[in-house]
Amino acid sequence: xxxxxxxxxxxxPRIPRRTALQIGSIGLLGLGMNHVSGLRALAVENSVPxxxxxxxxxxxxxxxxxxxxxxxxxxxxxxxxxxxxENIRGEFSPIATNTPGLFIxxxxxxxxxxxxxxxxxxxxxxxxxxxxxxxxxxxxxxTPTPIGFDGNKPTPHDYPTLGSLVNGIVPSRNxxxxxxxxxxxxxHVSGRTIPGQFAGExxxxxxxxxxxxxxxxxxxxxxxxxxxxGFQRWEGAVTPENYKFEAPRLELAQGLLHxxxxxxxxxxxxxxxxxxxxxxxxxxxxxxRHRQNAVSMLMGGVVHKALDxxxxxxxxxxxxxxxxxxxxxxxxxxxxEAGVSLVQVNLGNDESWDTHEAAFKNLREFLLPxxxxxxxxxxxxxxxxxxLDDVMIVxxxxxxxxxKTFTFPGAKxxxxxxxxxxxxxxxxxxxxxxxxxxxxxxSDKIGGYPVADPQTPENMAATxxxxxxxxxxxxxxxxxxxxxxxxxxxxxxxxx
Numbered sequence: 001x002x003x004x005x006x007x008x009x010x011x012x013p014r015i016p017r018r019t020a021l022q023i024g025s026i027g028l029l030g031l032g033m034n035h036v037s038g039l040r041a042l043a044v045e046n047s048v049p050x051x052x053x054x055x056x057x058x059x060x061x062x063x064x065x066x067x068x069x070x071x072x073x074x075x076x077x078x079x080x081x082x083x084x085x086e087n088i089r090g091e092f093s094p095i096a097t098n099t100p101g102l103f104i105x106x107x108x109x110x111x112x113x114x115x116x117x118x119x120x121x122x123x124x125x126x127x128x129x130x131x132x133x134x135x136x137x138x139x140x141x142x143t144p145t146p147i148g149f150d151g152n153k154p155t156p157h158d159y160p161t162l163g164s165l166v167n168g169i170v171p172s173r174n175x176x177x178x179x180x181x182x183x184x185x186x187x188h189v190s191g192r193t194i195p196g197q198f199a200g201e202x203x204x205x206x207x208x209x210x211x212x213x214x215x216x217x218x219x220x221x222x223x224x225x226x227x228x229x230g231f232q233r234w235e236g237a238v239t240p241e242n243y244k245f246e247a248p249r250l251e252l253a254q255g256l257l258h259x260x261x262x263x264x265x266x267x268x269x270x271x272x273x274x275x276x277x278x279x280x281x282x283x284x285x286x287x288x289r290h291r292q293n294a295v296s297m298l299m300g301g302v303v304h305k306a307l308d309x310x311x312x313x314x315x316x317x318x319x320x321x322x323x324x325x326x327x328x329x330x331x332x333x334x335x336x337e338a339g340v341s342l343v344q345v346n347l348g349n350d351e352s353w354d355t356h357e358a359a360f361k362n363l364r365e366f367l368l369p370x371x372x373x374x375x376x377x378x379x380x381x382x383x384x385x386x387x388l389d390d391v392m393i394v395x396x397x398x399x400x401x402x403x404k405t406f407t408f409p410g411a412k413x414x415x416x417x418x419x420x421x422x423x424x425x426x427x428x429x430x431x432x433x434x435x436x437x438x439x440x441x442x443s444d445k446i447g448g449y450p451v452a453d454p455q456t457p458e459n460m461a462a463t464x465x466x467x468x469x470x471x472x473x474x475x476x477x478x479x480x481x482x483x484x485x486x487x488x489x490x491x492x493x494x495x496x
Contacts, residue, residue, distance in 0.1 A: 059390050060173065061469045062336040063432065065162065065344045066329070066375065066395040069135070069186050069194075070353030071425070073401035073418050074447050076363050077105050078426035079122045081447050087405050088446045091360040099437035107368040110376035116437050117379050117388070118430035119495055123441025123450035124396070126457055129420040131354070134398030135186065136196030139344075141461025142488060146200070152192050158200030162461060163208035165486055166342040167199075168476050170468065173339030174302050180335055181344045183213035183245065183328050189351050201484075202476065208344065211307065213247045213331065214324050245324045247307035247331065306338040307331060320377040325370040329378045336391055341468060347371060353397055356408040359417035379430050392432025392467040396460065400425030403448040423449050427460060432467040433496040440494055458489025466491040 073090075075081055080094040080103060094103035097115035104112055111118065126143050128134050132151030137143055140159040148157040160168075163179030170178040186194040199206035309317070309327045312334075320326030325347055332343040348367070355362060375395065382388040401418035408417060424443045430436075441453035465474075465486060475483040 061390050061467060063342045063392045063394060063464050063467050064332045064336060065342065066393065067344055067346050068353045068395065068397040069346055069348050070351055070397060071399045071401055071420055072353050072397040073355060073359065074424065074426045077108065078120050078428060079443055079447055080105060084446050088403050090405060102437065102439060107364055108372045110372045114376060114379060118428060118436060119434045119438035121427045121440045121455050121492060122443055123453055124425050124427050124455045124460060125450050126422045128422045129399065131398060132195055134422060135194045137457050138396055138398045139196035141457050143457055154193060154195040154198045156200060158195050160200045160202040160206065161197050161208065162464060163342055163344055164199035164202050164206040167206045167208060168202060169470065169474060170341045176303065176339045177209040178340065179342040180209040180211055180340050182211040182331055183324060184346065185210055186346055211247065214245050245327050302338050306334040321370050321373045323370050325374040329374045333378060333381055356417040356419065358415040361415060382431060388431040389433060392434065393430040394464060395428035397425065403446040429495060435496060438495065440492055455492055456489055459492050462487050462489045463491040463495060
């Protein structure tokens with residue numbers, strides 16, 4: 001019987017003796033428990049499951065989804081309102097791009113100079129002003145609140161994140177999972193894990209591959225994928241002593257040489273052959289394939305090269321920026337080039353773009369400059385490698401910011417900022433056939449609500465799926481054989 005997507009809402013896993021024996025094989029290979037999460041991520045299907053409408057694509061299509069957790073202020077980035085009153089327009093001035101009539105923030109000069117390669121949607125809207133549900137909506141592409149939603153933690157009832165859908169319906173390449181998330185999971189400063197990042201109702205086996213590369217943790221700081229500093233929104237930059245950016249090392253267990261590793265593989269093959277005589281179940285064959293994927297990953301150089309951003313040439317690292325923003329996008333490009341189809345890059349954990357206070361100082365000095373440099377470098381790099389037509393870049397947050405600035409009650413800094421605002425945000429697109437210099441939709445005079453061509457998270461998600469070459473009829477089935485459509489809206493018209 002072919003495998004089906006399992007919905008944890010209706011199934012409760014049990015571990016039979018055979019499976020326990022299979023898990024024990026990990027130890028025989030010399031892989032410790034620190035490799036288990038990586039191996040689980042590698043155990044994605046190598047072909048489209050039979051429950052899913054097949055699709056085919058000529059060249060490799062991919063998407064890099066840059067998620068600005070906390071909520072990017074549209075006024076201070078891609079939708080300035082210079083004619084509005086001071087408490088609405090803010091402190092920044094607009095600058096002209098190389099597209100006539102298109103203006104963006106003065107603190108995005110590198111992107112302004114290449115506006116012929118990107119487009120904007122200034123009218124994406126949803127009804128939520130709270131972080132957790134905002135994350136869920138923008139990471140899953142589904143506006144309704146799922147049954148049993150809990151803002152404090154992920155649940156099996158959550159809608160699957162975009163990466164999980166890709167994991168389930170897109171074939172893997174070069175033994176790499178179809179979807180990856182870097183440089184860390186989104187974890188609130190309070191310690192709660194943000195919902196919307198996981199497979200939810202599809203089942204945890206379809207969780208994205210999480211690459212923990214920026215794993216500094218200290219509740220003193222708003223931790224996350226920042227430039228080479230920690231970050232406090234009321235003070236700005238601080239440099240923790242043990243902060244560093246590095247990819248996880250996928251390597252053989254300590255002291256295990258290549259030839260020793262091969263001999264263990266041979267021993268396993270002998271034991272497995274004997275076990276096959278006793279049990280020819282499909283689950284065993286599936287395990288064999290997953291184990292071979294792990295072996296190929298460990299003994300091959302593709303994944304090591306993709307994750308090792310510090311081995312990139314000096315010019316490339318300088319071009320992207322020698323900080324977490326730059327290294328994250330460089331790693332994303334390397335992963336896409338290696339065969340990953342969707343890479344979500346969290347440029348900032350839950351608080352970094354949550355500019356309630358000291359907004360203009362923090363955006364001007366700490367947040368916008370590395371973002372401007374890194375995204376510009378990514379676009380140029382993909383273009384020079386003849387990849388830009390096949391790789392779409394999407395930049396969004398969980399919501400926009402309020403039209404009016406204010407001083408946050410109880411804030412440590414008395415400098416003004418903006419509150420959460422789901423009613424409208426600007427979303428950035430480049431590559432993947434996007435028409436450069438295009439602006440879709442518009443917000444009103446104060447940047448508060450869409451007044452033309454409103455778009456939804458479902459439209460954004462559909463645009464991503466279309467960029468990956470997925471047909472609109474594609475669906476996945478749960479353990480009760482019920483189909484679940486992947487598209488819940490139409491791609492954004494006029495963008496490509």
